[in-house]
Amino acid sequence: MGLLSIPTSSSSSSSSSSAVPTLFLVCCAFFVSQALGARIPHPERFLPFIWPLPEKFSFGNETLSLDPALSLSGNGAAFNIVREAFERYKGILFKHGDRFSFLRTLRPAYDVNKLSITVHSNSEELQLGVDESYNLFVSGAHQLSGSGGxxxxxxxxxxxxxxxxxxxxxxxxxxxxxxxxxxxxxxxxxxxxxxxxxxxxxxxxxxxxxxxxxxxxxxxxxxxxxxxxxxxxxxxxxxxxxxxxxxxxxxxxxxxxxxxxxxxxxxxxxxxxxxxxxxxxxxxxxxxxxxxxxxxxxxxxxxxxxxxxxxxxxxxxxxxxxxxxxxxxxxxxxxxxxxxxxxxxxxxxxxxxxxxxxxxxxxxxxxxxxxxxxxxxxxxxxxxxxxxxxxxxxxxxxxxxxxDFTSGKHAKVTALKRLQYFRCLLNRRGVAAAPVTNFYARTAPDGPGSCLVQ
Amino acid sequence: MGLLSIPTSSSSSSSSSSAVPTLFLVCCAFFVSQALGARIPHPERFLPFIWPLPEKFSFGNETLSLDPALSLSGNGAAFNIVREAFERYKGILFKHGDRFSFLRTLRPAYDVNKLSITVHSNSEELQLGVDESYNLFVSGAHQLSGSGGxxxxxxxxxxxxxxxxxxxxxxxxxxxxxxxxxxxxxxxxxxxxxxxxxxxxxxxxxxxxxxxxxxxxxxxxxxxxxxxxxxxxxxxxxxxxxxxxxxxxxxxxxxxxxxxxxxxxxxxxxxxxxxxxxxxxxxxxxxxxxxxxxxxxxxxxxxxxxxxxxxxxxxxxxxxxxxxxxxxxxxxxxxxxxxxxxxxxxxxxxxxxxxxxxxxxxxxxxxxxxxxxxxxxxxxxxxxxxxxxxxxxxxxxxxxxxxDFTSGKHAKVTALKRLQYFRCLLNRRGVAAAPVTNFYARTAPDGPGSCLVQ
Structure with missing residues (x-):
């Protein structure tokens, strides 16, 4: 069981194109889910805890639960790369069965049970110039749109x-x-x-x-x-x-x-x-x-x-x-x-x-x-x-x-917190990302503490 | 295909017991194979490139090829833990199919196609006091015996x-x-x-x-x-x-x-x-x-x-x-x-x-x-x-x-080379082991070079 703490606000249709490959972007969908699933108090509600930020998105501030039997729909489901990524990220999100759940009293219902991905390219070939844009809908209430290289x-x-x-x-x-x-x-x-x-x-x-x-x-x-x-x-x-x-x-x-x-x-x-x-x-x-x-x-x-x-x-x-x-x-x-x-x-x-x-x-x-x-x-x-x-x-x-999101007056204040969060996400997935603010890159943390503030 | 560059000298039966669990020792078998598989020139022939050294072993100095269809025999094959370890290490040793082998002229025959493991305990339960000793035979020519805690x-x-x-x-x-x-x-x-x-x-x-x-x-x-x-x-x-x-x-x-x-x-x-x-x-x-x-x-x-x-x-x-x-x-x-x-x-x-x-x-x-x-x-x-x-x-x-092997006059000279080799093996398997001889632990290598000498 994962908890998703965003959607519910308005959404609008959008699309974009860029000069880089298409299908890796599905990763983003699950990153969103996991990043939000932790229910860390958001120090800044201005931007969601997503790194890097997609081109367009809408978000809210409620906590939604995510069904381990989450299904994939949209034309993305027709692509091998998308389907395999979907399964890979489900493995990351839902690590365990519910073997010990009988010991707990809290049993949340599932608010989110479907992920819809619309991929704009019609080929899985990765080459320069391929349209990599996509739309991502989580339970019809959340949307991301991707570009970048x-x-x-x-x-x-x-x-x-x-x-x-x-x-x-x-x-x-x-x-x-x-x-x-x-x-x-x-x-x-x-x-x-x-x-x-x-x-x-x-x-x-x-x-x-x-x-x-x-x-x-x-x-x-x-x-x-x-x-x-x-x-x-x-x-x-x-x-x-x-x-x-x-x-x-x-x-x-x-x-x-x-x-x-x-x-x-x-x-x-x-x-x-x-x-x-x-x-x-x-x-x-x-x-x-x-x-x-x-x-x-x-x-x-x-x-x-x-x-x-x-x-x-x-x-x-x-x-x-x-x-x-x-x-x-x-x-x-x-x-x-x-x-x-x-x-x-x-x-x-x-x-x-x-x-x-x-x-x-x-x-x-x-x-x-x-x-x-x-x-x-x-x-x-x-x-x-x-x-x-x-x-x-x-x-x-x-x-x-x-x-607009990354260069404004308070952009770096917001970005630091999101980047610390993203670093914890990398750690959680086994990647030895260093503390964000250490004086020299790759040096050790200087004392005990949470990864979220180091 | 893996190459095995040890066996051929005499072997003798041996056994030992210790106060620690039994079945992890099968790892050793494949470690031997892979460590030797690299065909690095042995700077010291006195001891084989195995870390840590088992209690008893025999070894030679020929290079033998290892069949990707290597089979497991001995009573070890009856244990789940041994069988799963055997498959896990086969995955480490034989990473690829032979998709591109048609491009090569060299196609070695396989000298080694069987691994026999005799486990002395009759239970898979891991507890203090369990007999963890075992014998390991590679093509009838190689033998290891384990103990330790x-x-x-x-x-x-x-x-x-x-x-x-x-x-x-x-x-x-x-x-x-x-x-x-x-x-x-x-x-x-x-x-x-x-x-x-x-x-x-x-x-x-x-x-x-x-x-x-x-x-x-x-x-x-x-x-x-x-x-x-x-x-x-x-x-x-x-x-x-x-x-x-x-x-x-x-x-x-x-x-x-x-x-x-x-x-x-x-x-x-x-x-x-x-x-x-x-x-x-x-x-x-x-x-x-x-x-x-x-x-x-x-x-x-x-x-x-x-x-x-x-x-x-x-x-x-x-x-x-x-x-x-x-x-x-x-x-x-x-x-x-x-x-x-x-x-x-x-x-x-x-x-x-x-x-x-x-x-x-x-x-x-x-x-x-x-x-x-x-x-x-x-x-x-x-x-x-x-x-x-x-x-x-x-x-x-x-x-x-x-x-006898680890405290003699030249023990540390031999050990350093074997440990550098073992560090490379850890690296190869994705473990971020640091250079063996850096002045402070976990610091960076000080310049370009082979992991075998850093």
Whole structure:
């Protein structure tokens, strides 16, 4: 039995569209239910305890009970991804049978027994440009409408992240509506991916244990798909590629200069072609990332190794230049959206503006999303989740939710309480999200207390 | 397909018995398989990469392949707990189908297709004193024999740990052969447990979200049982009980003195009796913990609140006194086995001797196990796993494995490599175990690299 403490006020029909996939949004429905089910006193009644906020919604302030036999209706019920998500979230909401209920006197009736989802796309394929909007009705009294586009970049070269851990990250991404996993698979430190056409490449992995087979990669793509998340793979060339030459030393310009890749050899292009051909079979998302940063085009290749240390200081402002030339752009400000910058607090992440410096409406449309980056130099399985969460969720609301709710005078006061609530929800689902207000990200709570105020 | 890189040397029959439950030990079988399956070059061939080491074993140095259709035989196959563990570990070992195997040229044959487990107990009931020994044969060439007794204390009062997180801890405990979860449920800060007989008690929880229903508790007990783990519940009375009075203020001696419980009132004993009666229905383990520490028996109750700060300095040496009087004892040295002491490195945890200061064999027998404690003042969902692991595993080997292997001249050199390997195994299974050799427990890795050397 779950308790739902919102609906009852007026509702109105609405719809929206956006440039990101459709079906992960069903997660939202159940997030609403569980977030509200806890009957925590609402410190702010201005906004419901939903994170990130949907584009349009109506809500009230009564407590309603939720039937464990909740049924799904609407055209959403025709989609595999929606149906599986529905069952997954029912499992989260209704963990137990009522084995011990005979010991209790309170037996609430069920006010809510139906969830209706109207999906506006007619395909389950996840691609750029798919209409992801939907309407969600809870017992005919509640409504949400979704749009948004946001991605998380994960680095598995500096430290290997096991498949189970990547899945934990993906699962948590779906809770926060981050809908593209930008997988920075390979870098100069290690080459963990199997490439069947060139089987020596993953000799550049840290160890045989720290590798991804093609089955692993496929597993990750499929797991993501069922949560409405696309996987955008990255093979960073030609600068960050020293690890490639462990298996094929000919790729190195010399034994003393290991990157960039030696572009004077045909073999280099053969390998690149082989990698892309193999990866195309595994990663269906139409976008693919080729890195391309930090290549020293000067004459002193030895300085290349130093360039990586300044990557994080390259500065914001790429999007205004790109869209002015008619390119589409994904916003990722190094100063505030690099999650390994531990001294950036949640509210600075939250305040970032993907449209900063862009005036024309036609150019604003070319900013198709934003990305927070989890660079892996000091993040491995032991600390990656608490480095990502809850700050990545702050970025998700910035990308996902209407400005009217997230940028007003009291927006951050309201947002803090909702974000603390959302962090508890992540914890409750087993995600090691860190305290929202700790001085450095991923540090411990400083004393006993409730997760709702830490 | 998994690869097994040990057996082939001689084997001999062996058996042992101990004072802890039986069936979790099957985990070991698969741990062996997976740990070896990675084909990491063994830096030390003296000991196999198994953690903790079983009482007796034989091993070789060939690589054998493991059939995904591995079957279970021996009397172990008659036990539900063994069969479910067998299937669970098969799921861990054989994650994927062979969907992409057509891309590969290498198709190893399977050398190992049968696992035989002989369990010496004839009951699945987990209780103190149950014979937990077993023999394990892999393709007739490999053998392990198990004994040991070790427990982990988790504190859910200073910070609430969600049920999912407790399950993650229990799952990891089974990997490390910690076989009693000592659940320190309640303390002065919060009372998260539902007590049907006195439903106002959990008004002392931090929030309605930070509570355990009786279904939650039952779920935890059952989840533990299927992993061979007993749950020893603790209700710490009368000193650490301020939170009880939130729901029943009569339990407080006065509004200004909230603990210990007011033992001058019959109502106090009625409530205690109600709690114990309700908990008896949920926790079948015959041992129950009543705390009892830090009660000021002097005349100034206000000093009670300061006593808690010195608890951690009470010093070792309780066991020698207890066993000298004929009591049984569980060793837990505050200086080295309190996991929230972050400056205690793994090798100090590993070196602790539960029999220190005890000379007589008859008294040594009364030390029935040991316990590492995860006090929750600065540990919540965001950091509890990396505070526990890998150091709790160091204690597990101290309690579980023969002295001959773990205390010799080179024992710690060998142990470090095996423990780093075990930490990677935990990571691989999604457990956020911290680097083994970081200066403070649960801190981040200090730079890129393999988990095997961090």
């Amino acid at each position: 946001s991605q998380l970049r994960c680095d598995t070269s500096r430290h290997y992240l096991p498949v189970n851990v990547i899945k934990q990250i993906i699962e948590a991404m779906s809770y926060a509506k981050l809908n593209v996993l930008h997988w920075h698979i390979i870098d100069e430190q290690s080459f963990p991916l199997e490439v069947p056409s060139y089987p020596n490449l993953w000799k550049g992995s840290y160890s045989e244990w720290e590798r991804y087979t093609i089955e692993d990669a496929h597993d990750i793509v499929n797991f993501s798909k069922m949560r409405g998340i696309n996987v955008m793979a990255e093979v960073d060339v030609p600068g960050h590629a020293a690890s490639w030459g462990v298996g094929y030393p000919d790729l190195w310009p010399s034994p003393f200069c290991k990157q960039p890749l030696d572009v004077s050899k045909k073999f280099t292009f053969d390998i690149l072609s082989g990698i892309l051909t193999d990866m195309r079979k595994i990663f269906p998302f139409e976008l693919f990332h080729l890195g391309g940063d930090e290549v020293n085009t000067g004459k002193k290749p030895s300085t290349l190794f130093h360039l990586s240390s300044v990557r994080r200081l390259l500065g914001p402002g790429v999007c205004p230049k790109a869209v002015a030339k008619g390119f589409r752009c994904v916003f990722s400000n190094q100063g505030v959206w690099y999650l390994d910058h531990l001294n950036v607090p949640w509210e600075v992440v939250y305040d970032a503006d993907p449209l900063e410096g862009i005036q024309k409406a036609s150019e604003k449309k070319l900013v198709i999303g934003g990305e927070v980056c989890m660079w892996g130099e000091t993040a491995d399985t032991s600390d990656v989740q608490q480095t990502i969460w809850p700050r990545a969720a702050a970025a998700a609301e910035r990308l996902w939710s209407p400005r | 070790s427990q982990l204390r988790c504190d859910t009062s200073r910070h609430y740990l969600p049920v999912n997180v407790i399950k993650q801890i229990i799952e990891a405990m089974s990997y490390a052969k910690l076989n009693v979860l000592h659940w320190h449920i309640i303390d002065e800060q919060s009372f998260p447990l539902e007590v049907p007989s006195y439903p106002n008690l959990w008004k002392g929880s931090y929030s309605e979200w930070e509570r355990y229903t009786i279904e939650d508790a039952h779920d935890i007990v059952n989840f533990s049982k299927m992993r061979g783990i007993n749950v020893m519940a603790e209700v710490d009375v009368p000193g650490h009980a301020a939170s009880w009075g939130v729901g029943y203020p009569d339990l407080w001696p006065s509004p200004f003195c909230k603990q210990p419980l007011d033992v001058s009132k019959k109502f106090t004993f009625d409530i205690l009796s109600g709690i114990l009666t309700d908990m008896r229905k949920i926790f079948p383990f015959e041992l129950f913990h009543l705390g009892g520490d830090e009660v000021n028996t002097g005349k100034k109750p206000s000093t009670l609140f300061h006593l808690s700060s010195v608890r951690r300095l009470l010093g070792p040496g309780v066991c020698p006194k207890a066993v000298a009087k004929g009591f049984r004892c569980v060793f837990s040295n505050q200086g080295v086995w309190y996991l929230d002491h972050l400056n205690v490195p793994w090798e100090v945890v590993y070196d602790a001797d539960p029999l220190e200061g005890i000379q007589k064999a008859s008294e040594k027998k009364l030390v029935i196990g040991g316990e590492v404690c995860m006090w929750g003042e600065t540990a919540d969902t965001s950091d509890v796993q990396q505070t526990i692991w890998p150091r709790a595993a160091a204690a597990a080997e101290r309690l579980w494995s023969p002295r």
